[in-house]
Amino acid sequence: MLYLYGSLFIVAAIVLVPLLTTALGGFKTLGDLRVNPFGLPGEWQWSNYWDILSGARYWQMLGNSLLIASMTVVLTVAVAAMAAFALAHVRFFGSAFLMNYFLVGLMFPIATAILPLFIRIRDLGLLDTYLGVVLPQVAFGLGMAILLFRNFFRNVPKELFEAALVDGSGYIRFFWFVTLPLSRPILATVAIVAFVNSWNNYIMPLIMLNSQDKYPWPLGIMIYQGEFSTDWQLVLAFITLTILPTVIVFFAAQKHIVAGLTAGAVKG
Amino acid sequence: MSDAAGIIERPSPVASRGRAPSRRRAGAVGGHHRNIGGVWPVLVLFLPPALVLFTLFVILPMGEAAWYSLFDWSGYGAPEDFVGLKNFETLWRNGAFRTALTNNGLIILVSLALQLPLALWLATLVSHRIPGTTAFRLVFFLPYVLADVAAGLIWRFIYDGDYGLVASLASLVGIATPYVLADRDYAIYAVLAVVVWKYFGFHMMLFIAGLQSIDKSLYEAADLDGATPWQKFRTITLPLLSPTIRLSVFFSVIGSLQLFDMIMPLTGGGPSNSTQTMVTFLYTYGVTRMKVGFGSAIGVVLFLICVTLAFSYRRIFMRHD
Amino acid sequence: MASIALHDVRKFFGHHPVLHGISLDIRDGEFVILVGPSGCGKSTLLRMLAGLEDVSEGEISIGGRVVNDMAPKERDIAMVFQNYALYPHMTVAENMAFSLRLAGAPKAQKDAAVARAAEILDLAHLLDRYPRELSGGQRQRVAMGRAIVRDPAVFLFDEPLSNLDAKLRVAMRTEIKALHQRLKTTMVYVTHDQIEAMTMADRIVVMNGGRVEQVGRPLDLYDKPANLFVAAFIGSPAMNLLHGEAVAGPNGVAFRAKGGGVLPLPAGRGIQPGTPLVYGVRPEHIELAASAACDAEAQIAVVEPTGSETQVFMTLGPDSLVGVFRERVADEPGSRLRLRIDPARIHLFEPASGARIDAAAASTPPIREAEPA
Amino acid sequence: MASIALHDVRKFFGHHPVLHGISLDIRDGEFVILVGPSGCGKSTLLRMLAGLEDVSEGEISIGGRVVNDMAPKERDIAMVFQNYALYPHMTVAENMAFSLRLAGAPKAQKDAAVARAAEILDLAHLLDRYPRELSGGQRQRVAMGRAIVRDPAVFLFDEPLSNLDAKLRVAMRTEIKALHQRLKTTMVYVTHDQIEAMTMADRIVVMNGGRVEQVGRPLDLYDKPANLFVAAFIGSPAMNLLHGEAVAGPNGVAFRAKGGGVLPLPAGRGIQPGTPLVYGVRPEHIELAASAACDAEAQIAVVEPTGSETQVFMTLGPDSLVGVFRERVADEPGSRLRLRIDPARIHLFEPASGARIDAAAASTPPIREAEPA
Amino acid sequence: QTTVRLMHVEANPNYVAVWRKLADDYQTQHPGVTIDLQFLENEAFKAKLPTLLQSNDAPDLFYSWSGGVLKAQAEAGAVQDLTERMQADDGAWAKSFSPAALAGSTINDKTLCVPLKMSMTGFFYNKALFEKAGVDGTEIRTWDDLMAAVEKLKAAGIVPIAGGGGDKWPLHFYWSYLALRLGGEPAFTAAKAGEDGGFTAPPFVEAFAKLKELGEAEPFQPGYLGTRWQDTLALFGDGRAAMLLTFDDSANRQAAAAADGKGIPREGLGTFPFPAVSGGASQGSETFGGVNCWAVSRNASDEAIAFVRWFSGPEAQRVMAENGMLIPAAAGADAGIKDPIVKGFAEELGRSSYHQIFLDQDLGPSVGRVVNDMTMEVVSGQLEPDEAAQEIQDAFELE
């Protein structure tokens, strides 16, 4: 127990110092931040936070981010889970090929594909729409999500599948009634990852969105960055304020990462 | 492309071998049961959304990018200046790219040798429901959540030779303050540390999720069989988690090769390209210099490396059987 | 409501052959019990009926239609799995109602069916629990409940009562029989419990190593096991089987075991002295000889009282013999018991083929029986 | 080698109380069998002994040391889990050798132990298989094998034979007894099989709803059930229990059931007419009256031949009665059977408390027995 | 009703406010025209622009650094060639700009954008520190003077120059200026035309040699290779380094970056132009800096062009200059400059015989990047001068 908590606290400390620095940095002046990055602020600049919080822009961007991220999460989870289910459970010609096909997506750097991607979104008329950001994000998240899902789905005891078959369900209802409820840990994991990726994604909204009122928060940081200088204290304050939603999402999702979901299902 | 799916779990051996690949979880559904009726509705309903999205927004753009790699093109107008493989040649002759390759190798090494074990260790610590686990999970996951800009910035502070943590530590020990990020020889190690810090939480989450599906009664049985915690880890956790671990290794390798977000704000590839990775190289030399053709060539090379690695990964693991 | 026909059904797991050609006809509404040693293929056969395993070779038809390639859900089958296969994320009630829910049954109907099953299975107080919060026997009952809420064409039960206590098992037996009587559904039932097999089945199928050894009405099997395997398998403790040959004795032909003991043979079976024989006598057909007129004298090895009876393990020369007596046998191991054997109740088998030697002809009866009860 | 003592052990799952204060002493080397209805807490008790469940209240000591807070692996216990808990990623051989491997035993020793266990369990041909490739009974045998390769201080068996066929079960019973005799290890064994319980146990613990109802030697339990629960639970088919009262009859005091039937009472128990009674008679103690001199005449409801015996369900007025006869009863349901009951073999209980009324005094014997066999 | 969309990278809210006010004025004068100012952060701007120009959403006007990028954009037809319009009416529009500014916006005789502002680089120094080390800033005229100052400052325990290697481009000022002082306009004209061995010509190699010399003198703060521009400014502003080669408007910038937010007061700051190099071909009157301009995209409306003409005209530019935003590109708008330091730079720019714009703009991002990299390599002693020059030439030939 001592060993356990001891280790946990040490690692947590290492992890936390930079994070606390972020939060505290938001209370400093730029100069203070530079010469005293780790200590308490010489003078608490509450206004850094207050100015952000009291501005409508922050809330609007947060709303946009949330909207984009939730659409991304829902779509990623739904689309990937379905595909992974088919790939995990149905034997069909070309299923191995398909899996490889999805894997390819992990192996090509997005940076290369930005321009063609933009052209595609433009041709679909999705420029400057939320969907124009969401769809590519989902597409790029699919490879990993499908792999994770498939891996997990295969661990669902096959006896349950058989029981469901005998109870009169087919693939689809088995997916809905048994696979998904039993895959809560991985659903939550994928959801968190998709959320974080979307939340912090910068390049996609940058390229696809033109109207300021659709900007998610990563584009909002821009206003603190000039050509030759950056107001880091404000950036830090801003980032601190945008971590909070992710933390909430994390708490909501990780409740589902629980053990023993299949306990009691089968004997032997 | 090669059978990369085999990376994740060995392809099922010829049915005639009579038993499933040894490392797969017992009783798992995976592909082992026969098809029951109603296959078509599933295929027709479940696959197309992913297929369409993926093809449209990943595969086609990639194909186009690969096509651009044969052009000298700035990204404006249409690519017209066909140069064949010249972009690849240029790339091959570029010293910074070779540094980038080595760096990617280092990152892979560190990810596998340091990051994954750390993630696994922490995952086993916080996968039980003991008081405080949720908090610890969150804390460990936070670096991953943190925006790259912030992470890069903060670690610059830490490494700062004048005011940074490293500086104060160094003065505590009484050695000369290292300017870590400015040092061509050490900067990459500094970057590696950040990489571990930033991304171990992700793997930890995967492991936690994977650990949840290991039957608790196996640990009970092992307890009674007299297993020490380490033995339980070795003989129960590791083998049963191995699908997840293999997945994690895969993501880790691919992710290391694609590492980018973290490095740009931290060092931007410097000093003197010593922390360049393939993708930062791609970004600085391809994207920001608007040499779309050249950038695409880097993408293609990176892709080929990924595929090769994926393929040999599978072979190496196959040999273990 | 459906008849089931298996025609030379075979099953391989990879290269392991598991079923070697099973042919069987089950009438609509019949209650058939499969018995056989552990690992002989009972569950596999059941799972093939349910459509959960491929049929490697041969043909299975249900209700006259070949179902080899039919999906489980189209077969209209309810099954109790040997390993339960409960939905771990559903409560007991939800587990039992699941098939009805899939079928789109109205809530009232589901509730009624679940309540009824729960009552039969004594699960009413556990309806809100999850499988992981149940004892082994309770889980088994839920598995049972999941099947009996339904009204399928065929019920398949794979050792559904193995983890229940005797009292509950007796009660469940009655309930299953009542269910069968009420629904007249075809039932295929695997059990290791001899009493279950004997009392519930219309017919029993005895399997061994992937083959059918004998099919018949319970008492027929008991009274006329077609071969040595069935003879030894049905009945517990198992039938005593002694190897030896027919010899001419004072009262006609008798049997002399290899070990030397001489035992009576029934008259009029036309057995020639010198014929090699396997002599079978059920433990309960060995009686303690009240008078001095005994057939054999055996030495007691172990005495095991079971309460209602006493099992006595004896040696007759080098052969061993088990008797089950209603009487409490208080004698010490080592002491001698005088036994009587009713020659009318003994069984004779050919040592080479293992086939039963019947009164009329010494030929094996056909394995497939034409007229079930 | 270890004695086990439980002192007022209680267990709650959340708010559900599951064990209500179990006190029990098990001698070093004793073979104790736990029986009780499904869900009464047997597995929970076993798991608490193994250290897999917290002790909510009370104290467990093994070998004289309180083990409440001792880790399972320090308790030196081998256990067969009710749900097997086989390591899915290890072959049968590896599963069985696992504990030895952990202990760092040399390969030769492991191989020998596994080979020996495999032979006993008839698993030799399956050693290279993985659990998922085994039948239910085979898996259970592996679970058993995993325990018996070891030489622990205490063996815990949770229904280790429930999925085996009768023949194998008989063989396994013998093997376990031989093991016990050889190792003289304390064994705690849960079973639903009456024969197992009766023939293997030094003492049987009858549990019900988280309480111990009676502890005693098998035949004591059978012959002198301390209360109605034990009477009804031990023995299958269960003891017939009729409610009624003592009445004065021609041959002394007799028993009149509520339904009207009159049955003989043993003489000399000092029972006053008018005393309310529960009258118990085991099915095998009901005999068919050969002569006209019968004790009761019952009407046949159902006849179930089990091969060796025939179970006859009868009605005696409104009461029902089960008899088990060696004879084949060929009578049709509806016809009347004339029965004899040996008054020496009946059991009497107080209706209110359920306690046994003994010859000497009508008091319940103490639940904890001082002198095991 | 027309909307003119203008995309820029100006992050300073005060500056943007001035623009907005000007645009509002314009709107009131021209009913029916709406001016939409859209901000994108520098990196974001550069990442997004290529895609934006491929779409119908391209802004009418966008901020440009001129040079190679603009050329590529023009070649792809994404921006309009303004030569005709500029030269119409006897070049009325063209003449409204200072020649250096117009030259900076003109590539291969085509005027591709409308000049907005000029910037210039030179040395700032901290008077107090100089005094402490006994150096007189006004006396630094030659490279040797500078090297001597470096020595003295070092001897006094002062970091002579704040160097920003983290962003690479700050150091390329040194090489560019050295080459400019050594070779003058002809060297650059020839190199850009690919004559005389291009960038391997002696002035360029020699510039690298000087640079190497500088590096060996270790004038920069420890760890300068990793220092970002912002920190470099701060270093200077905090008084922890005595000199900084920087933009004309750095007085404000160093103050903002300094730990106390005030930095070095105006009166404590001195400036001097990049020193002459003995034996160099030039007179030291060349300037090095930037020209920024507005590019006009393909589909820009006439209203947009009218607006940009006004927006970069003397009237508007004076207002901007008055607000300390820039050294105006419009001829005659200099008068608006109030800040004496900026004014000093502006005047020098006015005297300039040749204004070389930043090489990463002039030569295009690729070559510019190589220039930056090579400067770093040489100054840190990683690469020999001739090798570095060769690399630049290679990159240039690849363009």
Ligand SMILES: Nc1ncnc2c1ncn2[C@@H]1O[C@H](COP(=O)(O)OP(=O)(O)OP(=O)(O)O)[C@@H](O)[C@H]1O
């Ligand atoms: N995790 C749990 N939460 C709540 N109740 C539980 C839990 N586990 C077991 N129980 C309950 O505790 C009681 C005792 O369970 P236990 O497994 O000990 O029974 P058992 O005597 O072994 O029964 P069986 O013969 O059916 O295996 C049962 O009623 C069961 O429902």
Ligand SMILES: Nc1ncnc2c1ncn2[C@@H]1O[C@H](COP(=O)(O)OP(=O)(O)OP(=O)(O)O)[C@@H](O)[C@H]1O
């Ligand atoms: N997946 C598999 N791969 C290989 N062999 C298998 C597989 N599944 C079952 N078997 C073998 O097939 C045979 C029949 O198994 P089955 O489960 O039908 O036996 P069973 O008659 O139900 O036995 P039990 O009474 O023990 O449940 C067994 O010998 C078993 O080892």
Ligand SMILES: [Mg+2]
């Ligand atoms: Mg089975």
Ligand SMILES: [Mg+2]
């Ligand atoms: Mg139990």
